[in-house]
Amino acid sequence: QMSHLPEEIRQKVFNHPCYSEDAHHYFARMHVAVAPACNIQCHYCNRKYDCSNESRPGVVSELLTPEQAVAKTKAVAANIPQMTVLGIAGPGDPLANPERTFDTFRRLSEEAPDIKLCVSTNGLSLPESVDELAKHNIDHVTITINCVDPKIGAQIYPWIYWNNRRVFGEKAAKILIRQQQKGLEMLVARGILVKVNSVMIPGVNDEHLKEVSRIVKEKGAFLHNVMPLIAEAEHGTFYGIMGQRSPEPEELQDLQDACAGDMNMMRHCRQCRADAVGLLGEDRGEEFTMDKIESMN
Numbered sequence: 001q002m003s004h005l006p007e008e009i010r011q012k013v014f015n016h017p018c019y020s021e022d023a024h025h026y027f028a029r030m031h032v033a034v035a036p037a038c039n040i041q042c043h044y045c046n047r048k049y050d051c052s053n054e055s056r057p058g059v060v061s062e063l064l065t066p067e068q069a070v071a072k073t074k075a076v077a078a079n080i081p082q083m084t085v086l087g088i089a090g091p092g093d094p095l096a097n098p099e100r101t102f103d104t105f106r107r108l109s110e111e112a113p114d115i116k117l118c119v120s121t122n123g124l125s126l127p128e129s130v131d132e133l134a135k136h137n138i139d140h141v142t143i144t145i146n147c148v149d150p151k152i153g154a155q156i157y158p159w160i161y162w163n164n165r166r167v168f169g170e171k172a173a174k175i176l177i178r179q180q181q182k183g184l185e186m187l188v189a190r191g192i193l194v195k196v197n198s199v200m201i202p203g204v205n206d207e208h209l210k211e212v213s214r215i216v217k218e219k220g221a222f223l224h225n226v227m228p229l230i231a232e233a234e235h236g237t238f239y240g241i242m243g244q245r246s247p248e249p250e251e252l253q254d255l256q257d258a259c260a261g262d263m264n265m266m267r268h269c270r271q272c273r274a275d276a277v278g279l280l281g282e283d284r285g286e287e288f289t290m291d292k293i294e295s296m297n
């Protein structure tokens with residue numbers, strides 16, 4: 001998969017466990033859950049759990065202050081030598097918590113300069129955040145883009161919080177889509193690598209995601225990660241309650257194959273917790289809870 005990429009991108013992603021399928025056997029990532037708030041509502045989220053734009057729903061991460069996040073990063077880096085990437089991916093939207101997110105990045109770029117920084121976002125606040133992201137040397141951003149059509153968007157996002165008020169339905173979806181696309185273009189123009197995540201929702205955006213894949217590739221995203229919706233009634237999400245089904249593994253694979261004609265596809269995503277630690281699929285978060293870190297010193 002890496003061999004399809006231009007050399008300059010290959011240099012940047014060879015040790016990023018999400019961005020290179022080969023790398024995920026040898027290099028580890030960690031997440032720090034410093035971002036509790038969110039500025040939109042997705043029908044696959046009930047906000048009690050980690051942001052499902054990047055994570056498996058139904059999981060609750062330990063919320064950290066930026067200071068605790070740095071202590072955790074140092075403890076993990078000292079114990080897991082393969083640790084190359086730190087991501088902020090929740091439990092809400094990192095860019096809806098700009099003080100906490102950027103304070104964490106600022107401290108880390110000073111105190112742990114060898115670690116690559118990564119962030120994932122729903123994209124609503126992305127355009128206004130691009131300068132700040134570039135300033136902190138973030139060279140990888142993930143945007144969750146589930147649609148480019150507001151009619152479909154209105155079936156996924158009931159509302160967004162925009163200019164201090166709630167906006168609903170297609171009007172909301174239109175603003176979100178515009179911000180995501182603008183953010184994508186701005187990041188690419190700065191040379192910041194963009195991966196796009198999409199949640200595959202059968203009967204809602206499954207066919208549409210082929211168009212999404214084509215468009216984000218055209219705009220310069222270098223990797224597309226189509227993840228399955230996980231909708232279970234006990235998670236209390238709108239989709240869960242409404243009985244919306246998750247895709248079958250074969251449906252997901254067929255869609256990934258259909259998109260792969262135009263785009264590099266990620267197929268090894270593990271839908272990590274917002275406080276995940278270690279190699280993908282080997283979550284060592286339990287070893288690095290704050291009370292354990294404090295007792296290490």
Ligand code: CLF
Nearest residue numbers: 018029054087118269270271272
């Ligand atoms: Fe984390 Fe996400 Fe960065 Fe990776 S995870 S912020 S890009 S460092 Fe990776 Fe986990 Fe899938 Fe995310 S396997 S959920 S794609």
Ligand code: SF4
Nearest residue numbers: 038041042045051052
């Ligand atoms: Fe939930 Fe994440 Fe969607 Fe916000 S962006 S509503 S935290 S899934």
